[in-house]
Amino acid sequence: MQDKELYEKLFGLKAPWKVEKVDLRMEESKVTVVLTHEPLARFPCPECGIECAVYDHRHRQWRHLDTCDFITMIEADVPRVRCGEHGVLQTSVAWAEARSGFTALFEALAISWLKVAPINAVSERMKISWDEAWGIMERAVRRGIERRELVPIEELAIDETSFQKRHEYVTVLVDRKRGVVIDVLDDRKKKTLKDWLESNKDQLSEVRSISMDMWKPFINAVREVLEGAEQKICFDRFHVASHFGKALDKVRAAEHRALGREGDSPLTKTKHDWLRTKANGGYKDKRSFLRLTRMNLKTARAWRIKEAANGLWSYSYRKVAERNWKALLGWLARCRLDPMIKVGRMVRRYL
Ligand SMILES: [Zn+2]
Structure with a gap:
């Protein structure tokens, strides 16, 4: 009884979901937590949000963060609902993204490691395949892109920086008003920046200032892509200083x-x-x-x-x-x- 409540707390489970059973296999160092929902629960249609009756179920499983060095799996029969307007659809679950075999928390941990370590090190450490680690990274990048496409950039800063020791330059793009890094490009060449500006033109339609160093490749890239570039390019005091x-x-x-x-x-x-x-x-x-x-x-x-x-x-x-x-x-x-x-x-x- 107690371990069910413990896992409900660990996963942050909310009604109608609850833990049905916990299957602990000492010899495999593995624990499988089986979730179930209350039998008469209704679920929202993923398209319109209207609560619908359950049509049938699909069995799914996800890898979760290890608990006490035990590989921890979640299993559940995820309901499909029949919406009057949208037909039969798989409902979403709070602990994982659609089509991912990992819980959101597991992905979050993998992403924080992927920021500082190469993919093969992370896959080895987290006991997942290289392809799975790559998939986690791709989903994170896509989420980032989806989020940022909605926000117009008013003040863009283009900065070059080199990794110490390696002497390789990268270009960092910052939304100065919101104070966030939007992207990092592999070098500081004109073509690379130009391609980026081209593919983010919509987001830059209202840009008022673009601050940068007096660096010809950047200046020319901006000139060739954005209208009124001469009025927008700004050599800020920090670069000049x-x-x-x-x-x-x-x-x-x-x-x-x-x-x-x-x-x-x-x-x-x-x-x-x-x-x-x-x-x-x-x-x-x-x-x-x-x-x-x-x-x-x-x-x-x-x-x-x-x-x-x-x-x-x-x-x-x-x-x-x-x-x-x-x-x-x-x-x-x-x-x-x-x-x-x-x-x-x-x-x-x-x-
Ligand atoms: Zn619907």
């Missing part, structure tokens, strides 16, 4: 090497001080660092440029912003710091 940060760090590394040869370099262990911004922690209280910024150093010059660039994002008037960016670009062109000059050229190209 990261170019200034990288250039500054090159200046610092080179100067540190040169000074190190002459003796003690004042730049020792200062890498992160230079890269900080007011927004990400600030440097105000670091008096020794501020002294450094006033020294006659190439790094200090590059730093002043980077700081000025970070201050150029809050203008409301286009003309004023443009004038100030052009002033900064003039400064960059004359600064005699190669990495900084290169960033200046890039910004000028896309201003």
Whole structure:
């Protein structure tokens, strides 16, 4: 009696379903839980939801999460109903998706493992075949696609990122307004992004902004697929700032090497001080660092440029912003710091 109630709780069973019997086979390390429904229960038609009388049953079984290292199976005669309008149809059950041989909880566990481990490792570990693991993954991807097709994207962010060590780039697409990753593409090539944009055009019909790095393949892909791309592409401050940060760090590394040869370099262990911004922690209280910024150093010059660039994002008037960016670009062109000059050229190209 008690183990029936335990499994009813474990599966979250609701009336009219209940556990009929629990069949425990010690020698096979397997437990089979047989479910049944109350004999006079009525079930909703899967098409229209109207409650109908049971027509007949189909016997089915599902693999559930193991309980105490026992492979756990659920078996039930699932009713088919006869709806006046839609005919005889198989009803759905709360614990599994249609046509899946696994319960929803089992699939959820498999999916969380499939995110971090290859398919063959997951299939081995969960004692299912490779095809079954693949089927679980495919159903999850399809559910994700079905869910997201309904939502128009207003602000799209296209980001490239590389897996550390492997140096392989992927493109990550984010719905910025909802803060969710919509898709991950295998590389950062123009054709790959273009194909994705083509096949998601409906969802992008109301897109207002597309933020990205100043990266030609992305820019061209968007230009070729979306109307009014010029008004929508936006090079956001974080991507732009990261170019200034990288250039500054090159200046610092080179100067540190040169000074190190002459003796003690004042730049020792200062890498992160230079890269900080007011927004990400600030440097105000670091008096020794501020002294450094006033020294006659190439790094200090590059730093002043980077700081000025970070201050150029809050203008409301286009003309004023443009004038100030052009002033900064003039400064960059004359600064005699190669990495900084290169960033200046890039910004000028896309201003
Ligand atoms: Zn119906």
